Amino acid sequence: MAESATLQILRRHLVHGGLQPGEEIGLRPDDLLLPARTAVLSFLHLERLSRPRHPARRALCCLDPVLDPADAVGEEIQRYLEQACASFRVPLSRPGNGLAHQVFLERRASPGRLLLYAGGHGAAAGGLGTLALPVGALEMAVALAGGPHYTVCPVVVRVVLKGTLPSGCAAFDLALHLSARWGLLASSETVLEFCGPGVRSLSVATRAALCALCAELGPVTALFPADPVSAAYLRAQGRAREFAPLSTGAGDDYASQLEIDLAKVEPLAWLPRAAERMLPIRALAGGGVSEVHLGGCVGGDVEDLVHAAMVLRAHGAAPGVDLRVVPASRQVWQSLARQGSLQVLLDAGARLTEAGCCAEGLSEGELPAGPRVLRVPGRAAAGPEGGEIRVSAQTAAACALRGRLTDPRELKPNPFRARAACRVVVDDRFLAVSPRRAPGELPRGRGVVEPPLFGSLPPSLAGEAVLKLPNGVATSQILPARGGAYLYGDVQGFARRAFERIDPTLIRRIEENKGRAIVNVLVAGQGYGAGPAQELAAMCQMILGIRVVLAKGFERRHQLQLIHQGVLPLWLLDEHSYDVVHRDDFLEFPWLATELRKSEMVTVRNPERGYEFKARHGLTRRQIDIVLAGGLCNFTAR
Template sequence: MPENVARKVISAHLLDGRMEPGEEISIRIDQTLTQDATGTLVMQELEALHLDRIETELSVQYVDHNLLQADEKNAEDHEFLRSAALRYGLWFSKPGNGVSHPTHMQRFGVPGKTLAGSDSHTPAAGSLGMLAIGVGGLEVAMAIAGHPLYLRMPQIWGVELTGRLPEWCSAKDVILEMLRRHGVKGGLGRIIEYHGSGLATLTAMDRHVIANMGAELGATTSIFPADIAVRDFLQCEGREEDFVELLADDGADYDLHEHIDLSTIEPLIAKPSSPGNVVPVREVVGEDVSQVVIGSSANPGLRDFAIVAAMVSGRQTVPSVSFDVNPSSREILSDLTGMGATLELVMAGARIHQSGCMGCIGMGQAPATDKNSLRTMPRNFPGRSGTREDSVWLCSPETAAASALTGVITDPRNWAREVGMPYPKIEFPARAAINTAMLVAPLPEEEARGVELVKGPNISSLPELPRLPDRLEAPVLLVVGDDISTDEISPAGARALPFRSNIPKLAEFTFTQIDETYPARAEEVAKSTGHFIVGGDNYGQGSSREHAAITPRHLGLHAVIAKSFARIHWQNLANFGVLALEFENPDDYDTIRQGDVLILDGVREAIRSGARLTVFDVTRELEIPVHHRLSRRQVNDVLAGGLIPNLARQG
């Protein structure tokens, strides 16, 4: 039977289960990726698992998020991560070497391999024909230790691309078109596989942009074939020997079908404060702009910076705009400099920042309150920028550059006509400026065993996770709406991020973007009754950060009752012993109020047997039927208080 690319890679790595949509399967993981904002917990989890040496083909620890060293905390995390990488046999990418996703693509990505990453944008590696999945840190730790990755078999969503992008449009507009059509929940339970004649017009780095932001659709991952474009990319990176052709068979079918004629794409933009809030740029032209930020894993390619440099060459950005450029890797910065593009950016008023995530995760570059910030980044959730009342828009490099030059949101096609500028034809180097000096290779196994983990005062141990009680009687401390993101549960930004390795301290920031009183109220009832949270649709969308599960758990959260859950956060809750329940009747969401006391009795036997679950709202004297979607494996983890306590009890 003819197979598509996604099914080929899954079947080659399948360890257990049937490849039927919705069935739980387990797959072998070849590579892992961790970054510093999530990796500190992963390394603590490896310590808790008593790991001696990685069991994957290759694992890499990047430092790309918490780069600002305003005090000792981030530096201590970096030292801890470096020592852990040396101890356990991981590669270590030093601070400032680059954002994990493009750097991994440049140095380590291999077609047909599987990659599990503790970052939700890990699917960017699907641009090379990898099955790359963002998961919680504990699942990455398990993969590093040689365990399978478990997931529900997704539907394969075939998106046929035909035609060629018009001038002044680029790959960012393609993924924004997908978000315009389907919103932030359109990819739930699906792998997006791109195919069709239009692929011939997209480079590997163009595909990276599209695969990266498939995460914003809620997709399990996105994947492209490994074809001539991938071969050319690896050749440019000096890794021709890693190329493996991987194409869909003739006649391969998909569970779902979509078509995009690239020639019909126009400049698009995501309005505040959701990646799914997409409109044509022409509908919002003239809005004042105070900041433009170029960079991030969503637009990390050399062309994404070079096109901006060409547009601003010989011109000045307007005085009212802060023009910020974050090179995505040292390699990209070296190539930009060799082309003369760095000087063009600087002369136009750009501030050149470190090679890292920076403003994307709110680590610097926080915009002024209520002032429009245009960014070539993947997310614009409320407050993610580091400013509580922010106004962040997501767009292509072309739209961002045109707006920086005018001071208002500008359609780059109109700007080009007004200044008489043809679409730039840029000469790119045939060979990338490869520099591996900031990549630290794993130590030999015997030498690695002698390495001591370096733990500064800000690095805590994992908290104790008690087993799930048989009777839950506790108040609802929060009722939240649809599409609550992990940024709103466990905030990003320069205030909170330095405590990512200190769970008790990080817990003080939990849900504070929604309700500043939550941590204190949760702590008050944590040792007596604990508490519930009630949510709407797509609860926990966005980042893979497991902190959004573990800090509420530390504050006594027993269960979340929601209309539906985002994939990664749902799994993270199970990993840390929090019961994820869904309303049988979504309208029952409207009957519960903050402060209501809920009772869930006989819960252990009920979730073990699959019996009907009923929540009793004592305050309103209502019975509310709920259900869970946990597999037997996940049920055992939740009952034990989490995956690590369950493993400890088994051992």
């Protein structure tokens, strides 16, 4: 009986372990995708490892629009990345060429390959049959140097699609419909594998957007089979030879199955500040709209923007509506220009920008990566002050046309019945390998600062509980407000503002502990570390000298990032262990290294107040070695 497509790909790339869900496995990736936001750290770590880039790993670095060349720091970062790509022979996608995941989908993704991506929406490659796994910048550096990628063998869930999407509905609506059927789309160790007769009705653009959105809502990634629709997409991109059939299994390899009738999907809206975050757009119809953003990270493809042009062709945007259009790549702009839709959008009153993300100003993690942002003044559903909501491209275009929240199915005549056909323009002039540079240290600057590393873990530890956190502390509460440091260039400066919204005195107390030669311990509740930028949050804790985190529960990916930074995550076994520890308590871990090697449990005690308890580490042998070495970089270098 045929295996699931996920297991087929994993088996072909397996180098360590067995394909049993929950077990640690080592994989040999084919492709590596480095967005600008994390590429700086990846190259800094690769320099520190003093190893050449592995020639068999096909890598791509994208200078996407998070860089501002007009800013001095942004210019330094761009120069560093250009020199690093030349030094390590990594092809570079030039500024303005597009967002990393869109460029990869257009020019690199193909069925049956294994992709590692460090940030962004790389899961979109699953729409073309590429299994895309998220990694941190440090893991990316190890992969660039030729090391295997270690992860947990995922649980594969079969999602059977039947019927066709109704006119006016898109991948965004389907993703929210799916999440409503299955809560927050299971755990971060789950892969959603789509199959069934409904798959044939979805374009590659829709499949890619759905995979990216599903990865935002819980699962580690999502995957579609490779079929004639995939083959046609690759032909249009001039890459027909890269097609390889990839079929889904018959059912035995799947942990569970979910059936979705596409005909029952309706236009939906995501409201970040409302008590009820997801509502049908018909329930909000009539609310005024002042700003509409079309395009961006998920949904700024040719198909979506052609649909928007169809809606706006006759009358343009309503008076008072600020319409902005942001394509996901240069190829999208060029294709729209050749087809004529670009002129339609201009005539509709749209403000055009270079390829990028349309979600500026939003708190990361607040919204799923939906295609559109609507600024809705004074709507109770969006919050007491109004605010942003997310809808599909079709709904956003309908709202721009009417000047109010509108169900796109109300538009007469139906603009979505016509096929959104557009011949793509293939132009790889902005995607090339830079000329080889002379050997030597790469140029640095204020914006490029090498992060510190822990030393190896001593046999025992003594420290102070510098912070005690409640349940549900996410990365957005660990990290300071968004800014240029999200480019991962100067993480040391960024770390000095970590936890500032929770405890402004933390940094001062940590500085005092440096003179006392003791480490810092953090105590947390359930669900610690959920949210985006988990590696950055883990790095900030390492830089602050937090050597141990005691928590009632960790988000799995954040726990892994703590391990890679040399921070030991320990699970508290009961409420009493959490309650008994107070802030500023002195804690001892008297037999730490020995207990890590020989037992699942670690002893924690306080001689001053007279309590002692056990905490569980749950680490694999390899993860124990990483923590004892002081982190993945030290472990790999050895």
